[in-house]
Amino acid sequence: MRSTWLLLCLGLLALTLVRAEENEIEDALSDIDLDENDEEFLLLLEEKNKNHDVERENEIAQKLAEAQHKLLNPVVEVDPCETMFCGAGRICQLNKGKPECICIPECPEESDTRRHVCTNKNETWSSDCAVYQQRCWCDIKAEGCRDPDNAHLHIDYYGACHESRTCDGEDLKDFPRRMRDWLFNVMRDLAERDELTDHYMQMELEAETNHSRRWSNAAVWKWCDLDGDTDRSVSRHELFPIRAPLVSLEHCIAPFLESCDSNNDHRITLIEWGACLELDAEDLKERCDDVQKAAPHLLG
Numbered sequence: 001m002r003s004t005w006l007l008l009c010l011g012l013l014a015l016t017l018v019r020a021e022e023n024e025i026e027d028a029l030s031d032i033d034l035d036e037n038d039e040e041f042l043l044l045l046e047e048k049n050k051n052h053d054v055e056r057e058n059e060i061a062q063k064l065a066e067a068q069h070k071l072l073n074p075v076v077e078v079d080p081c082e083t084m085f086c087g088a089g090r091i092c093q094l095n096k097g098k099p100e101c102i103c104i105p106e107c108p109e110e111s112d113t114r115r116h117v118c119t120n121k122n123e124t125w126s127s128d129c130a131v132y133q134q135r136c137w138c139d140i141k142a143e144g145c146r147d148p149d150n151a152h153l154h155i156d157y158y159g160a161c162h163e164s165r166t167c168d169g170e171d172l173k174d175f176p177r178r179m180r181d182w183l184f185n186v187m188r189d190l191a192e193r194d195e196l197t198d199h200y201m202q203m204e205l206e207a208e209t210n211h212s213r214r215w216s217n218a219a220v221w222k223w224c225d226l227d228g229d230t231d232r233s234v235s236r237h238e239l240f241p242i243r244a245p246l247v248s249l250e251h252c253i254a255p256f257l258e259s260c261d262s263n264n265d266h267r268i269t270l271i272e273w274g275a276c277l278e279l280d281a282e283d284l285k286e287r288c289d290d291v292q293k294a295a296p297h298l299l300g
């Protein structure tokens with residue numbers, strides 16, 4: 001009988017005071033006329049609830065800790081070097097578990113003269129790796145550095161240094177036509193090998209089916225492709241991928257590319273590019289696929 005009254009009392013208290021502050025609860029309790037036994041019973045109940053709360057808190061805390069542990073210590077061990085990008089001539093190495101870029105310790109031995117490269121200092125080196133390694137060593141002032149200037153060493157073209165053959169007037173005159181043809185063939189080749197993005201695949205298909213788009217689409221595609229930093233102009237540095245491999249074979253490529261930068265500001269706009277390929281400016285619409293820049297194969 002007495003406990004029924006108490007439970008009722010407690011229920012009422014709980015309902016009315018759910019959001020009340022602690023001191024208010026105490027005030028309310030003292031307002032109710034309870035004898036000592038009842039008070040003891042209340043304290044017991046309170047204690048039990050408190051214990052239950054602590055249990056529940058522990059349970060939640062443990063679950064949280066487990067989740068956090070899983071986040072911090074994933075079961076699948078990932079090599080930290082896998083996500084590290086080191087520049088040319090450098091490789092990633094773990095140092096006390098931390099990834100670090102170091103100069104590549106050894107370059108593959110190259111006896112094939114086709115692997116030789118000619119630097120901007122007109123010196124023949126055995127491979128591109130050797131040039132980048134040298135640059136790295138000079139960059140960090142390591143022992144293998146032969147000349148402090150080599151910190152700025154770069155490849156001028158692939159193949160041994162040779163006498164610069166002059167590109168005479170007739171050859172240079174015919175070069176834009178050959179270049180256009182070459183660009184279209186490279187684009188077609190990549191399309192056949194399924195190595196173009198959907199966007200450029202579409203442009204290639206247009207070039208195949210609409211003769212008036214044949215050269216212009218290929219020219220736009222290559223220009224976009226060369227513009228690595230997508231600033232809508234191709235710097236002389238960005239010309240490297242078409243210049244360096246061709247200089248030994250095509251003595252006209254260097255003067256030709258030089259001629260593309262008609263205002264000599266070291267940048268080639270799409271209009272300048274079109275003009276040096278002798279294409280109509282009206283046919284050149286800037287249609288770069290910026291999505292491709294996220295593709296990792298372009299880093300290689």
Ligand SMILES: *[C@@H]1O[C@H](CO)[C@@H](O)[C@H](O)[C@H]1NC(C)=O
Pocket residue numbers: 122161162163164
């Ligand atoms: C570069 O070196 C080659 C051969 O070593 C030489 O024939 C040529 O004249 C040099 N070119 C320049 C621009 O010095």
Ligand SMILES: *[C@@H]1O[C@H](CO)[C@@H](O)[C@H](O)[C@H]1NC(C)=O
Pocket residue numbers: 210211212213283
């Ligand atoms: C072919 O290309 C030209 C020039 O861009 C364009 O005006 C013409 O509509 C195209 N023809 C077809 C059939 O798509």
